[in-house]
Amino acid sequence: MTTDNTTLARFIANYQSEREGAALYREMAAHEPHAEMAELYVRLARVEETHAEFWRRRIVTAGGQPPIRLGWRTRILLWATRRFGAQAVLPLVASDEARNRTIYDHQQEAGVDMARQERSHARILSMLASPSHRGWDGPAYSRLEGRHGAGAANNLRAMVLGANDGLVSTFCLLMGVAGAAVNPHTLLATAVAGSLAGACSMAMGEWISVQSARELQEKQIASEAEELAASPAEEQEELSLIYQAKGFTQDEAQQIAQRVIHDPASALDTLAREELGINPDDLGGSAMGAATASFLVFLLGAMIPALPMFLAPSSAIVTASAVCSALGLFALGAAIAIFTGKHPLLSGARQLLIGLAAASVTFAIGHVFGVGLGG
Incomplete structure (x- = not known):
């Protein structure tokens, strides 16, 4: 059975996409400081590598030559990952996965499993790159929440x-x-x-924007601390409802909320992330740093x-x-x-x-x- 040039080109495009995705996930895992996230990227890379090998065999069987060089965009993203960390390129990788989520739906060679895995990857990356992570559970849930603000x-x-x-x-x-x-x-x-004049204007505008956002977030966290001290039971119930809305069962949500509320420092941190959508460790970044960067750029x-x-x-x-x-x-x-x-x-x-x-x-x-x- 012969393979026409159009089909071979499709095999090569699939191979290149999977190979580049695997390379990116490997690099992201290497530059992700949190072990749970790094392991997730490694698992994603393994699946992409399996897909790439599948398409490589198809190309060779059809008499073609698998490409060796990575695309220009992937090379830039790999550099950015090494320079700025996995979090900097996560939104772009998630966007790519979202565009490719249905790529195998009408390719008979891929089968059901490969199409399902691509959709799964798109959901996972979309969840990680969005401000709220619906459907995610496990110990890393609270840490993940609030990490995707307007900073890195x-x-x-x-x-x-x-x-x-x-x-x-x-x-x-x-x-x-x-x-x-x-x-x-x-x-x-x-x-x-x-x-x-333009650089100074941009720097001043950026400083005012970031500083105002920081002050507003600090005020919101302070108000949340007062509410937590005055009505811990009500805050526990609110936290339980938030977790239920994100996919946990009622019992699971109540157990998690109860454990969180027992530690005041952890409770305030979690409530800030879950209820207010604020990362207390960052608060939108440094106003002076943002102003300086804006001026120079x-x-x-x-x-x-x-x-x-x-x-x-x-x-x-x-x-x-x-x-x-x-x-x-x-x-x-x-x-x-x-x-x-x-x-x-x-x-x-x-x-x-x-x-x-x-x-x-x-x-x-x-x-x-x-x-x-x-x-």
């Missing part, structure tokens, strides 16, 4: 989008001033002032259109800024494809077109104002 899970995405903000806003500002046909010295001063993006103006001759500073900005827009658009799963060329081209359109508008407006003021 979105660091990489925030870095890319922050740099994009710095690039686009500074590029548009410079093109608007250039449209007014001002002298080169004024344009260079605008580059410095605009970059620093924005400034890094702003340097793409601003720095070339200081390196090029006076007659070419606008062209140099526009060319470097166009390259930066495409590169950041391609980087965003890491999170969306889209083709990097398509994502980069879209980002380039949007950025150039925005800069064209500001250039035109600047030109109109320049002509009006000059007249």
Whole structure:
């Protein structure tokens, strides 16, 4: 029985997907500080490796050659896992599993078990990556709850989008001033002032946002502590209802709630996570750290259109800024494809077109104002 090229290509795509998934889970297990989570990633990797071996045999039988090199996106995620930890890439891996959960539903070669396992993986990863983990039980349940706030899970995405903000806003500002046909010295001063002003604005906004969130969460935890001290029985009942809503039986929920409430420190920590959805160990992260990171990332993006103006001759500073900005827009658009799963060329081209359109508008407006003021 021969295998056509379309079927062979499907086998190869399946093999590559499973192999890359296994590599990611292995790396996540190696950089996950909690033993229970690391063991879970190892088990997921073993299943993916079994699937990959199944498709490898199919490819070889069909006369094909299994690919050796991992995809560019997987290599970036592996690097991010080593650099930032498993938690940083978990939302992206969960999103991938969600997209692939039905991939084997209409592939007869996969059988029922493989399709069922893919759906199971999607449910598990979705549960781990979401703010609430419905259906999860066992000793790790309380620890898992509340670990997926706005901190580490979105660091990489925030870095890319922050740099994009710095690039686009500074590029548009410079093109608007250039449209007014001002002298080169004024344009260079605008580059410095605009970059620093934007970075400071972003840093201040981030500090206020994070600090306000921390203060609100601290107030909520303090109120919860007062309620726990005044009415421990009522808090125990609330905790029991929460666990029942998450899939535990009534007896199991009551037993867990009773054990938790007996230790005041553990009770407050658990109630903060379960009832308020707050991680007391983090509280959204450091306000100063967030402000500093926001300042640096924005400034890094702003340097793409601003720095070339200081390196090029006076007659070419606008062209140099526009060319470097166009390259930066495409590169950041391609980087965003890491999170969306889209083709990097398509994502980069879209980002380039949007950025150039925005800069064209500001250039035109600047030109109109320049002509009006000059007249």
